[in-house]
Amino acid sequence: MERIDVAVIGGGQSGLATAHALLRQGLQPVVLEASTETSGSWPRYYDSLTLFSPAGYSALPGMPFGGDPDRYPHRDEVVAYLLRYAEHLDADIRTGTRVREVRADNSGFALTLEDGDRLSTRAVVAASGTFGRPHHPALPGLEGFTGSVLHAAEYRTPEPYAGQRIVVVGAGNSAVQIAAELAAQARVTLAARHPVRFARRRTLGRDLHWWLTRTGLDTLPVGRFLRTPPTQPVIDDGRYRAAVAAGAPDRRPVFTGIDGIKVTWADGSTEAVDTILLATGYRPDLPYLASLGALDEHGHPLHREGLPLTHPGLAYVGLEWQRSLSSNSLRGVGRDAARVAHRLAARLHRH
Numbered sequence: 001m002e003r004i005d006v007a008v009i010g011g012g013q014s015g016l017a018t019a020h021a022l023l024r025q026g027l028q029p030v031v032l033e034a035s036t037e038t039s040g041s042w043p044r045y046y047d048s049l050t051l052f053s054p055a056g057y058s059a060l061p062g063m064p065f066g067g068d069p070d071r072y073p074h075r076d077e078v079v080a081y082l083l084r085y086a087e088h089l090d091a092d093i094r095t096g097t098r099v100r101e102v103r104a105d106n107s108g109f110a111l112t113l114e115d116g117d118r119l120s121t122r123a124v125v126a127a128s129g130t131f132g133r134p135h136h137p138a139l140p141g142l143e144g145f146t147g148s149v150l151h152a153a154e155y156r157t158p159e160p161y162a163g164q165r166i167v168v169v170g171a172g173n174s175a176v177q178i179a180a181e182l183a184a185q186a187r188v189t190l191a192a193r194h195p196v197r198f199a200r201r202r203t204l205g206r207d208l209h210w211w212l213t214r215t216g217l218d219t220l221p222v223g224r225f226l227r228t229p230p231t232q233p234v235i236d237d238g239r240y241r242a243a244v245a246a247g248a249p250d251r252r253p254v255f256t257g258i259d260g261i262k263v264t265w266a267d268g269s270t271e272a273v274d275t276i277l278l279a280t281g282y283r284p285d286l287p288y289l290a291s292l293g294a295l296d297e298h299g300h301p302l303h304r305e306g307l308p309l310t311h312p313g314l315a316y317v318g319l320e321w322q323r324s325l326s327s328n329s330l331r332g333v334g335r336d337a338a339r340v341a342h343r344l345a346a347r348l349h350r351h
């Protein structure tokens, strides 16, 4: 069985930032990535997506994003940036390699890969993101809905939904962006338990991220005090607030029941709906850790700021609110990766 020092599971931005940080600690990481690329889930995000963070706040450690730092790059620019970043990393990156299971053994951990191969490693960093595990909340009557149900993870473009009656469930950035885009070609309701909260993209001529950085809010280590990550406000240059105010999409509380294709609203009215789109977020995608005993009953990692209390050679990078607001962002993941790499290096150099 091949023996390595550190296995990084996932070769998206979190895995690449982790590899960069481990190399700086003098370790030789092996990055194991299930897909054939090193751009994580970005190629699978919806086609119109532009970053909510300007280019100047969207780089990983060691390589600027490039171009005008004030522009909001398109999804495809992130894909290209991550591919470039991986090329410049002097790391052993193995694409087409899915990790099926991690077990503890005498030297650390034994990894079983999808093709049955095994690896022995002294440490493991789980950086597999959340996109592979879309969250489907229990909603009144949804299981009996005879129209189509999809998650935002499956949404790419508005064209297939032209002319439909659509309910988008959620109140976060994806929910509002997708609902507004669909509303140009369909009749759309944004249904959420809470009102939508908007945050202005620019204040006094500065981008929100400038303010978050200057005030220290971006890095405030409050993650460990949050039991459930709060819904982030919708970052808006004014167009989404205007769209909701104009009723395209209109906003309502979540439906109270469903009968066939008929949805019942809180005021008792009913109407036929073609599609319900769940923009209800994601959960950590860590099935390969289930048998290790590192997860709680909901599949969430038991950790503090990315370091598990149960398995000292294991670590996480890229969790939502792992340490702070910016933990699972392009601009922030490198900071967490550096902390985790420092701790793992201290442990590996000691033993």
Ligand SMILES: Cc1cc2nc3c(=O)[nH]c(=O)nc-3n(C[C@H](O)[C@H](O)[C@H](O)COP(=O)(O)OP(=O)(O)OC[C@H]3O[C@@H](n4cnc5c(N)ncnc54)[C@H](O)[C@@H]3O)c2cc1C
Residues within 6 Å of the ligand: 009, 010, 011, 012, 013, 014, 015, 032, 033, 034, 035, 039, 040, 041, 042, 045, 046, 049, 050, 051, 052, 053, 058, 097, 098, 099, 100, 127, 128, 129, 130, 131, 132, 174, 285, 288, 317, 318, 328, 329, 330, 331
């Ligand atoms: C719609 C949307 C918009 C966003 N916009 C922004 C933004 O504007 N700015 C910003 O900073 N952040 C943004 N984010 C947040 C975040 O930056 C991205 O979600 C980012 O892709 C997360 O990177 P990651 O590497 O943690 O996860 P992913 O990109 O999901 O990468 C995880 C990788 O792990 C691999 N993997 C999974 N399981 C295994 C396994 N068992 N074995 C091997 N490999 C595995 C997957 O194939 C994948 O390549 C956005 C997120 C979404 C969903």
